[in-house]
Amino acid sequence: MAEVRIDLRDASFVDHEIEFHLVAVMADVQILVPPGVRVVCDGFAVMGEFTGRHDNAQADPDGPVVRVNGSAIMGAVRVETRLPGETQREAARRRKQLVRGRG
Numbered sequence: 001m002a003e004v005r006i007d008l009r010d011a012s013f014v015d016h017e018i019e020f021h022l023v024a025v026m027a028d029v030q031i032l033v034p035p036g037v038r039v040v041c042d043g044f045a046v047m048g049e050f051t052g053r054h055d056n057a058q059a060d061p062d063g064p065v066v067r068v069n070g071s072a073i074m075g076a077v078r079v080e081t082r083l084p085g086e087t088q089r090e091a092a093r094r095r096k097q098l099v100r101g102r103g
Contacts, residue, residue, distance in 0.1 A: 022070035
């Protein structure tokens with residue numbers, strides 16, 4: 001029953017792969033990763049949300065991997081790619097521009 005933010009945007013990845021096993025019960029968990037990191041999400045939600053806003057197409061194939069698995073029960077687990085210092089609004093605007101540029 002809390003709100004947790006794990007910000008990996010300025011982290012130095014010593015291991016090639018990092019794994020988070022999360023159980024969010026009436027809680028919100030947000031994980032922020034920098035561009036170039038591949039994200040693998042495998043989880044489920046009951047009356048909640050388990051989502052990722054990341055672009056693995058832009059991830060470095062030899063770069064680090066962040067694996068997120070678990071569950072959200074009446075809560076949320078969100079993984080999002082953001083630039084260092086970028087706000088949620090700025091990230092949404094950047095993603096929207098990328099989509100427009102692709103089309």
